[in-house]
Each structure stands twice: as structure tokens, then as C-alpha cells.
Amino acid sequence: DAGITQSPRYKITETGRQVTLMCHQTWSHSYMFWYRQDLGHGLRLIYYSAAADITDKGEVPDGYVVSRSKTENFPLTLESATRSQTSVYFCASTRTVYNEQFFGPGTRLTVL
């Protein structure tokens, strides 16, 4: 199906491990975003990308790395997971900066 997908949907890992969350969209949207959602904080932007090979930090980028070698994919990597990174992660995309963002179903990550 066309749209925006995330994998895995659920992940449990241990402190210090590297974890990569995948995001794939089929709309050829230029802009893609990663958010984390925590109780009491709503949705906070981690990183975003305006196009392939162009990325920039959001509000809470520390501990995360992104890449965008292809327009349709925007993986988020936690290089050394910490308990504070336990959260629900959402990927989103939009065609232009003036359009609404469309969200994926989310990945629930637990760091033990």
C-alpha cells in the first residue's frame, strides 16, 4: 500500500546497544521528519530532512543520528541507547514546507 510505513512497530533493547528505526514513504515527498512522543511533552522534533543528503537538527537531537541517501527512506539510529530514549517514535513526511505533514504508525521503543 502507498503511504508512510515504519519498522519495527515494537522494539525492546538494552542500554548501550545500537538501534535503527526505519521509515519509508511512497509519495516521493521531499521533507521527512522524526519525532518522539512522551507523556507530558507531546511530540518533539528530533531531526528533519529537506531532501536526500540534506538533514538538520530539531529540538531534541542528542543521542540520535540520521541519514537520507534516498528520498523515500529516512532511518533514525540510536548509537548507544539510553533509558531516557524509551519513547514512541513517529516519522512524518510532507511534499513542501507549506503542506501538512503525514505521519507513520509509530515505533514503540523500550530501552532496558
Add this chain to the structure above:
Amino acid sequence: GQQLNQSPQSMFIQEGEDVSMNCTSSSIFNTWLWYKQEPGEGPVLLIALYKAGELTSNGRLTAQFGITRKDSFLNISASIPSDVGIYFCAGSSGNTGKLIFGQGTTLQVKP
């Protein structure tokens, strides 16, 4: 940084009642968006507002972009049980596409 204050934080209402929630910002936005999130899913766009003073409806939902460009409200008329969820406002002020989200309003509807 920019902040959005969304209120109320939660609402518990009777089916058939009207609902109103709002967001205010400390700075000017040029786009306001309203999303709904259901358990285990990502936010889904309800209404997008692009012009100060704009009033837009989507079925039983009505949203307005405040004249000052620092606020927006969402009304739901004649609520039904499937309106249950978390409603988020989001604003954008620049040309990066970045959104700032409110804390969310949790709506519960009693049949």
C-alpha cells in the same frame, strides 16, 4: 524557543455535547494544523489553516486561525463516541516545514 499552550488538557463529556479546545503561541505562526491521535496510531490531520482569520469546517469539526496569528481553536459539534482520542494543535512559522506541537487535549465521550 517557541511554545504552544493547548487547553484544556483533558475533557470528559456526554455524547451529543459540543467541544471546544484552543491553542495559543508566544509567537506568530503562518500555518495552524489540527491532528487527532487514536491509541497505537500516528496523528491524523483533521484541518489545515493557512490564512489569518480563516474559518474552516470538516464535517462536525470547525477550526479558526486567529487574527493575531498567535492562536487557533477547534470546535467539535454534537460529539459521538468515536471522537474519543487526543487532539493536537501544531503550528509552523518559517519556511522549513518544522512544526511545533501543543501538549494535546484528551477527549473522552460518555455514551
